[in-house]
Structure formats: C-alpha cells, structure tokens
Amino acid sequence: MKFVLRKAKNCLRLEYNCFVLILEILCIRHDMASAVSPSSAEYWQNLTITPADIEFLQTYLFEQETPLTSTELASTLVKERIRLEREEAKKRDKAKLYRPKDVYQVGDLLKFPIFRATGRVVAVRPGVNPDLGPFEVITVEMEDGQQRQFAAALENHKLNFVEVVEESDTQLDTEKIIQSFGAELAQKIEVAFSADPSLVRIASRWFPRSLLLDIHTGYLNLAEAILDMAGGEPLPTSALMKDLELPAGVNPKLVEFSLNHVLQEDERFDEVGPAGVVLWCLRRLEPEPVRQIPTLLSYSPIPYDRSVLSAQMLALESQVDDELSEAAVAPAIDEVVISLLYPHWRCGTLPVSARARALFPTAYESPRVRFTLVDEKTGKKMPGWVVRQHGYVYGLTEWYQAYNVMPGALIRVRKGKEAGEVRIEALTRRPMRDWVRTVIVGTDGGIVLALLKQQISVELNDRMSLAILDPAAVDMAREQTVKAQLPFDVLVKRMMRELAKLSPQGHVHVQELYAAVNILRRTPLAPLMALLATHAEFVHVGDLYYRLEE
Secondary structure, three states: OHHHHHHHHHHHHHHHHHHHHHHHHHHHHHOOHHHHOOOOHHHHHOOOOOHHHHHHHHHHHHHHOOOEEHHHHHHHHHHHHHHHHHHHHHHHHHOEEOOOOOOOOOOOEEEEOOOOEEEEEEEEEEEOOOOOOOEEEEEEEEOOOOEEEEEEOOOOOHHHHOOOOOOOOOOOOHHHHHHHHHHHHHHHHHHHHHOOOOEEEEOOEEEEHHHOOOOOHHHHHHHHHHHHHOOOOOEEHHHHHHHHOOOOOOOHHHHHHHHHHHHHHOOOEEEOOOOOOOEEEEHHHOOHHHHOOOHHHOOOOOOOOHHHOOHHHHHHHHHOOOOOOOOOOOOOOOEEEEEOOHHHHHHOEEEOOOOOHHHOOOOOOOOEEEEEEEEOOOOOEEEEEEEOOOOEEEOOHHHHHHOOOOOOEEEEEEEOOOOOEEEEEEOEEEEEEEEEEEEEEOOOOOEEEEEEEEEEEEOEOOOOOOEEOOHHHHHHHHHHHHHHOOOHHHHHHHHHHHHHOOOOOOOEEHHHHHHHHHHHOOOOHHHHHHHHHHOOOEEEEEOOEEEEOO
C-alpha cells in the first residue's frame, strides 16, 4: 500500500513539475513575445510561407483572374497576415488573460500572449502536492486543436506578477512592410510557387494553369508570319494581339498571358525583353552570335589554384573587365571604361563584367535580352543583345569600324536616359601615327609581335593595345593553335618571348601577356597569373612584371 502511495505521490510531483516548467518557459519567453509579433521586423524576416499561405494566394489568383507578380502577391499576403492578426487580436480581447492564480471553469476562453493565441478550458481537476497546498490543473484546447495543461488556483508563482502589455496594430502598415521586406517575401513566394506545377510563370507573373485560354496552332502560325514580316525586330505581345483577332469579352490581361504562355512553349519563338517587358522574336532570325557563343569567346576552363594569387594580382583582376573573372561583384556604378580585349573586338561584343553588369538590362528568365545601344557622340540608336548565359553584349561590329576601334581601345559605358537603353562612347583623339604592338602572322602560321607605327584615332590602354593588320590571317593562326592542342603553359611562353623582344629589359607585365594570349586562346586573367606564380620559368621582377628564365 505504501509503495502504491509513494508511486502516486511521485507521479503527482512529476505532474506538477511539468506544469511549473511550462510556466517557467512562459515567463522566460514572455519578454520575447513582441519579437514574434507582426509589428516587429523579426516576424517578417523569419516568415515562412505555409501551405495555408500558398492556398490563399492560389485562391486569390483564381478569384482575380489576373496574372500577378511575386511582389504583388507578397503585398497581398502581407495584407492577409495583418487581417488575420487583427481578427486574432479581437478574439483575444474577448478572452480572459491566463494567470496561474486565477480559478477557471469549463468553457472559459483564455488568451496566452506568448502563443499569440486563445484557448478554451475543456477540463478542470485537482492537483496534488503536499508541499504547495491545493491547486488545480486545467486542460485547454488551443485554436489549432492541440490540448495543453496549465496550473490554476496557484497563488505562489512569479507569472502572477508579470505585467502584460497588450500590443496594438498601429505599426502594421502594409506599404512600410513591403518597402522593407517585400523583396525577401517575393523571393520566398517564388520558391514556393516554383515547386507547384499547377502554376505558370511568365515575365515574373504567376497564374493558374487551369485558367489559361486555349490558343490553337493557327494563332501561333499567324504570330510567326507577323514576326517574320518584322524582319527580326522584336514585337510586344500587344502588337501581336492586334492582328490575331483573339477571343473578345475576356480579361485582356488573361488573353495576353495565355498567348505569352503558348509562345513560350513553342521553340519557334524567343522572349527577349528586359525585366518587366515582354518582347517576342523568331529564334531563327536572331543573329548567330546571339544564339550561339562565338568560338573566339568560348572558354575551356583551365584548372588553377586561386590561393596562390597575391593581393596585387587580385586587385588587378578586379580592374580588368573580363566576363569570365571570378572577382567579387562590384558595387553599382554609373559608368565604366572598358579596355577592349581582342576576342571581343573581333566578335563585335563587349564583356558584361562584374563592374559593367548593373549597366546592362537583365531579365527574369530570358537567356537573351534585346535592348538599344545609343552612340554618345551622335545619338544614333543601334540594336544590341545581352547574352546573359555567357556574359557578353553583341551588336558593335559596325560601330567599331566607324570609329576605327582596335584591341586595347577604351570604351565608356553609361546607363541610358530611358529604360532599355545603354549609352556607349569610343574615347577618340586626333588621328596620328604612333608606335604600337602590331600582330603579324608569319609564313609558318605563327604569331609575331612587332613594335610598328600605326594610325591611331582612339584612346588606348597601353598594356592591352594591339594593331591587327590581317584579322583573317589571325583567325587561321588561332585555328592552327586549337588543332595543335598546344598546352597552356607552352602558349604562354611563346607569347611571352614575343613580348619580351619589345622590351629592352625583357620584362613583360601580366596585363600585356593577358592581352597577347587571348589572341590565340580565350583565357581569363586568374589562371594566367596562377601559372606565373607557380612555375619556376617565370621570374617576378616587381609590380607584376615577369621575365622568362629558360
């Protein structure tokens, strides 16, 4: 009998200890209650998109019958969360504040600030602990259906003396919340929606797949004919809709979205508009260097150890505008002056480097973006293309020829005055003959560098300037190098010998060697510098100048 009583007493003591532990947790976390309130920054920073949120947003899209962006959906979700919070606040206003000292009855509605929730008492029973005197145990069914047990009629507990400040919703301003956390919330919505096959995204807008209009093949064939007549000039969806005679009496935004969807699914069409703009072009009418990376810009990765690069080398890498560079992303700037590398000069392209990236238009999904290049000197507008996957801008061949641009020329790039425009300027000077490294192709098909006088009419980066007398012959020399599968270190030594001949001391700067090597093989700066730093044949003589010791 004593054993049974002792066991029952231990169980009751353990039971009470659990209640006390719950209360201690409530006390410890009470000061943190405001941190999880919708009026706090932490609430929105740590917000998780729940299945209920996704269901709400999908229902909203069904009801509106209008495609919406992730940002617009984020605003809608914030408003819904605030509405729910205010409804819960009203419920809590009608409920009694839970205090361990109070006595409760079945049916009482209680509010628990720490849980930001209410619950109803469904059971009351005596608690037994001779050391503490009489108290009660209440079972509360919370809003989510979960049942929790708490102590009641317990006079001696510190939670009885904690001041609870009821929170107001004065800080729940949708616009301020979106301004501060809209981008993060939109990104979370995109991640959640991307995993849902029932939704379709085009140009950052979402819509239920089941509500899309049926656009049959005849409309697509007619759209192809319209774009064909445009001669490769991209057209907005609205221009296509004028001639397609799509169903009337339907939400125009829904018609446009449905047409965009079927065009996106058809390989004949390519969406090439910058972010926020939908432009359609026939893929077959796009320039070849836009559809496929030019051979001269194609890079076969060269293994190297980045840890061997000195601080001076890393600083130079950040200054050289190479789209293949692993240098950290540079802060946004209003303009950049690019030293033109031979492969880009030959292909009529510019690198979309870390420094230049913010100056050129981008897109949400499109791998190719059509935009407008504006000549800073004349105001002439030219079609340009950003090839995002490979990091270059195409469309400058004729412009280079007009200004007698050569490898090493300085090109200034600025943001345009209007959206979708980029202003470019060749830094020119009065034409005059000057000494410059000149590329000559020998009788054996090899590259020879000589210091010769050439007519120069542009400002140059002296370390990267190269005069090309016969571009076609240089192309053949490059093809010969590729077929020979010349090892990278052998190619570097050959080009270094050619450059060393032009210096009285036989010293060659890293940037000079970088420009020369790229005549025959597309190579970013870092692998070249790593080779110089780790091979004994290359001797550093200071300030990133090297000499070849054989």
